[in-house]
Amino acid sequence: MKILTSLLKLCLKLTILGCFIGGVALASAYFYYAPKLPDVETLREVQLQTPLRVYSEDDKLISEFGEKRRTPINFEEIPQTYINALLAAEDRNFFEHIGIDIKGLFRAAFQLVSTGKIQSGGSTITMQVAKNYFLTRERSFVRKFNEILLSLRIEQELSKEEIFELYINKIYLGHRSYGIQAAANIYYGTNIDQLSLAQQAMIAGLPKAPSAYNPITNPSRALERRNWILKRMHSLSLINDEDYSAAKNEPVTAEYHGTQIELYAPYVAEMIRNELYQHFGETLYSDGFRVYTTLNSEMQTAANKAVEDGLLAYTERHGYYGPETPLAVSELSEESISTFLKKQRTYGSLIPAIVTATEKQQASLFIKGHGATTLTWENMTWAREHKGPNRLGKKLKQASDILTQGDLIRVRLTAENDWRLSQIPRAQGALTALSPKDGAIKALVGGFNFTHNKFNRATQARRQPGSNLKPFIYASALEQGYTPATIINDAPVVFHDNNLESNWRPENYSKKFYGPTRLREALYKSRNLVSIRILRSIGIDSATEFLTRFGFDKSHLPNNLSLSLGAADITPLELVTGYAGLANQGFKVSPYFISHIEDSDGNTLYQAKPTTVCPECTFISDESAPASEFNLIPVSSTPTTVASDTSTKPELSLKPITPQLEGQQITNLPVAKRTMTPQTAYMIYNIMQDVITRGTGRRALALQRTDIAGKTGTTNDQKDAWFSGFNSNVVATAWVGFDQPSTLGRSEFGGTAALPIWIDFMKVALANKADLPASQPDGMTSVRIDPKTGLLAYPGQEGALFEIFPEDNVPTEIAHNPSQKNTTGSAQAEEIF
Known part of the structure; x- marks a missing residue:
């Protein structure tokens, strides 16, 4: 009995000693590691990627640009059913414990002692937060100890929510x-609060092992x-x-949902990514x-479709180039064809398919994502062989003339x-x-398919605009x-030019000459020789200076008479920006495509500050310059002292424009400058209306508009x-080449080639x-002319036309009346040159 008592006393002493030594060890470890732990308060300001x-x-x-797909939400937005599912799966006592689960830690320790391996970490949700935000995934006692200390601190500093x-x-x-x-979006294509109980439980099961319990790869x-x-939730x-x-x-309904792109505008998205x-x-x-x-x-959707349809219509007019890959597959089983087609990309509306058979005037196809179908004769008869831009092969007699099995x-x-x-299509658009009104880009398509x-041909391709430049010469x-x-x-x-191998003899496209022609008629019929004579008369330097008012780069404008025929190097965006000055009564605006930028908390970081048209306003200040074509303005959002260190980029802030009229003035606004008088702007607009009503743009009459x-x-x-x-609300440029x-x-x-694209877009816009x-400005009048x-x-003249003139430039002479022999003043007031 004494021996037993002695043994018990010894065990008690050893236990007390062990607890003492353990306590000292823990205290030493605490005082050693605690000062090295990160500040838990930083979690309040953590920036999730x-x-x-x-x-x-x-x-x-x-x-969407970025490797990590994440959409942070607040605690209030989390469904209670998901909270319950996650607690049941990961940490049922989360809202009661102090950050660590003593039972869980002892269980993990017992498993380690009994098996010799770390089976589980006994981690709570708080401990996982500590690990995910501050620590590595290393499995060691030091890391676990730090995790426990951090968890206790986190519980002291932050609420459970x-x-x-x-x-x-x-x-x-x-x-x-x-x-x-993000997981709800990826697996089910909707937000977490829209999921069923089973779906929320599925997502609650992922944290333990996202690859092992993935409902797509391992259902x-x-x-x-x-x-x-x-x-467990039920128990x-x-x-x-x-x-x-x-x-x-x-049932398991999860399937992969990529980023839910709602608007296809990849060329603009890339412009923004590159800019920022x-x-x-x-x-x-x-x-x-x-x-x-x-x-x-x-408008963007309409532009996408208009460009694609226009280029497909062009390619059908010029014949079939042949199969994309002849005899691409030799094994025509459904499995082998499906495997092959999975590797082929779809471009826009063009879906890859394999010809499985041809029979007289039809063909059997297997289409990616759609399976087997039949191609009818009427949907392939356009496909005569392409022999060049001006030649087509013979008319088709049967499907095998153009299609071959495989x-x-x-x-x-x-x-x-x-x-x-x-x-x-081989051609692009x-x-x-x-x-x-302010240069805001409403739609932009840079090619057939990004x-x-x-x-991006809209912003990067410099091409000759041809007669598209003539309105500026005439203006x-x-x-x-x-x-x-x-x-x-x-x-x-x-x-005659000594620099040329031969003399330059410009012609009209028709190869004809029409003699004395009114300026209006010359523009809407696009007469080249009249344009040349006008430019020679007003002077190349004068015309070039006028063009630069609309934003055209002088270095890309030729310093010779070919300018009158559009021999310049201009991008579609530059051209449409110039045309904006014709559409807005003669004001210079700059294109911009970023309205505003918000940070992850919804705070506005940047706001666009475009030059804005205001015909009723007068300038107060010129200090606010407009944004250049693709650059945000580096302006501090609040008054600050400029640092001497120029290596640091200035913070970008584009202030909002809110017109505030004070009589006839606007304050704190970059008001667009005039490029020409209101009278000139109205006259060129009126003439260009004739391009549509009686000139080369008559197809646009299909829009049934007068503006x-x-x-x-x-x-x-x-x-x-x-x-x-254009009209007063939208200006658009279409190019094909x-x-x-x-x-x-x-x-x-x-x-x-280009006008049908413009029409299809404008139908929607x-x-x-x-x-x-446009309303006629003051200082103009309309009179009948010969x-x-x-x-x-002359009085009673048949065929006389009404024409508009500035009041100080109305003709003063009357045309000769052939029925009156002694009429005076019949000489022409204008020189014919």
């Missing part, structure tokens, strides 16, 4: 999704994990019998910026829901539209005293086709918009 997101002006998601919110926004849940909101194990969580009385039964029997990267570098992809563009979703081809769905043979070719002449009735001789002219004006443009050998047009300039074909002009022709001489019509 969130991708850059780009939106349209009406909140449609355009693009704040800790839970940090956890659910940080955790990785598979497929590049971080946080439960069977994911189902087991989900049902275990549901059973903890977090759900009732009925809910448990229904959720347990719900210059200022923010790699942090751009993780700081959670939300960029709101000036794009209108309806060929890789492209097809697209028609409006009638039929499959139609197609092909990737661009369309840019903006508001003439995935196929990322070169310059009107500014110098010409009138729409001025007579210019449309006659042959030869220019639109525009101009076609076609360069030598039909290498470039243009149409630019080859990246490596070559002829589009003898029958392709601005009016056939102007839908439900009031038809409001169409041959431009002089005042």
